Amino acid sequence: MKIGLLGTGFAVAHAGVYAARPDTEVVVYGRRPEKLAMFAQNFGFTTTTDMDAIYDDPDVDLVDVCLPTALHKEHILRALAAGKHVLCELPIAPTVAEAEEITRVAEASDKHVFIDMFMRVHPAVRHLHRVIRDGSLGELRTLRSYRKAGPIWGPVDLGLDRLALEVMLSDLDYTVAALGLPREIHATGVAAGDGRAAAETVLRYDDVIVEYTASSMVPASYGVTHGFEATFTDGVLELHERPFETTGPVMRLTEYTSAGSREIDLAPADNYTAAINHVLDRLTDGTEDALLTPRAATETLRLALDIDQALTRS
Numbered sequence: 001m002k003i004g005l006l007g008t009g010f011a012v013a014h015a016g017v018y019a020a021r022p023d024t025e026v027v028v029y030g031r032r033p034e035k036l037a038m039f040a041q042n043f044g045f046t047t048t049t050d051m052d053a054i055y056d057d058p059d060v061d062l063v064d065v066c067l068p069t070a071l072h073k074e075h076i077l078r079a080l081a082a083g084k085h086v087l088c089e090l091p092i093a094p095t096v097a098e099a100e101e102i103t104r105v106a107e108a109s110d111k112h113v114f115i116d117m118f119m120r121v122h123p124a125v126r127h128l129h130r131v132i133r134d135g136s137l138g139e140l141r142t143l144r145s146y147r148k149a150g151p152i153w154g155p156v157d158l159g160l161d162r163l164a165l166e167v168m169l170s171d172l173d174y175t176v177a178a179l180g181l182p183r184e185i186h187a188t189g190v191a192a193g194d195g196r197a198a199a200e201t202v203l204r205y206d207d208v209i210v211e212y213t214a215s216s217m218v219p220a221s222y223g224v225t226h227g228f229e230a231t232f233t234d235g236v237l238e239l240h241e242r243p244f245e246t247t248g249p250v251m252r253l254t255e256y257t258s259a260g261s262r263e264i265d266l267a268p269a270d271n272y273t274a275a276i277n278h279v280l281d282r283l284t285d286g287t288e289d290a291l292l293t294p295r296a297a298t299e300t301l302r303l304a305l306d307i308d309q310a311l312t313r314s
Contacts, residue, residue: 001025001280004054005045006075007066008035010089014064017276019043024280029054055082062087062283069165073098076113077105086113087279090173091165092297096305099298106294112282114289115297118275119174123266124239124253128230131237132178137257138233139207140178145171145228146213150220152244157195158216164308168201168214170271171226172307173300175212177291179205181303187310192217199311203303234258243271 001024005011008030018024019042027046028039036047054060055078063079065072065088072093079086086106092115093099106113119125131137149158149167158166182203189199196217203210224244230237235257242250249268254261275292282289 001061001283002027002057002059004029004057004060004063004084005066006051006054006063008032008039009066011064011066012039013272014066014276015039015043015045017270017273019045020273021280027054027057027060055079055084060084062279065089069094073102076102080105080109080111080113083111085111085283087116087276088113089116090169090297091301091304092294093301096298096302099294099301103294103298112289113294114279114282114292115294116272116275117170117173117177117292117297117300118271119170120177120291121274121278122174122271123269123274124241124251124264125174127253127264127266128228128237128239129174129178131230131232137235137237137255140230140232141207142209142211142231143175143228144211144213144231145175145226146215147171147224147226148213148215148218148222149224150216150218150222152220152223155195158197159195160189160191160197160199161308161312162195163189163197163199163214163216164304164311167216168199168212168307169300169304171212171214172303173297175203175210176300176303177296179208179210181299182210185303185306185310187307189311199307201307201310237264241268243268 003026005026005028018026029048029051030036039045040047062085065075069091072088076086076088132140182205184204187201189197191197198215198217201212225242227240238254240252251268253264253266
């Protein structure tokens with residue numbers, strides 16, 4: 001499969017996944033030759049500063065959009081018009097109106113559009129969703145989740161006006177996937193300057209309370225931590241994870257019931273590898289995707305923008 005990778009920033013996380021697969025050929029678009037040189041040297045990819053070369057290439061099967069969010073709609077629609085499948089990074093768009101337009105065009109196309117809602121294919125999240133569906137621990141009553149992210153990719157602005165879309169979105173997404181949109185939102189945050197902030201959010205459903213802690217107020221040496229504690233009527237499911245350790249993802253998922261506790265044996269997975277493999281598998285086997293759809297991403301965007309408004313209103 002030939003892939004046109006647009007961008008030279010966060011695209012490096014996708015590039016490593018493609019490079020590890022023997023069944024992909026990648027051409028990378030970027031504006032700056034010095035950044036493109038890294039992709040050629042580290043991954044052996046072809047590079048170009050001519051975006052038209054990707055869209056006009058009949059052999060390119062998939063366009064992977066890792067450009068700024070404001071450009072997502074333009075390039076998703078252009079790729080579809082050129083007869084390409086699309087993978088696009090989160091968030092799907094800066095506004096719900098743009099996301100809805102993307103959804104309409106995608107659903108009318110014979111090509112697939114995937115939005116990189118990577119937590120939906122996270123092994124612990126998929127286990128959580130199964131337990132919610134099958135009722136093996138009873139009914140869900142509370143879900144407490146957290147993500148703390150240090151600047152492990154270099155200096156980046158993750159201030160209060162960016163937390164909802166840059167830090168919280170992927171975790172909010174797996175909540176929306178399980179429970180839909182909440183009926184009440186309460187959010188408060190604090191800024192620390194230098195693009196750092198923290199927020200506490202409570203989402204109220206009819207029979208479930210979701211609490212979410214997000215923070216960029218940790219140093220790069222702290223890395224990234226993520227986890228959840230899901231309390232059901234008959235037990236608790238608890239995840240603690242450090243997804244970007246130098247030796248690979250570290251994950252511990254534990255189930256607690258009246259009979260005792262047990263570790264759930266799930267292999268840690270790199271989130272981006274899991275999502276991209278899911279995309280390529282769907283394109284290869286021809287099955288419809290039910291996880292990473294534009295419609296689902298639009299619902300999560302609605303929630304994230306509402307939380308962003310609550311955090312940033314004066």
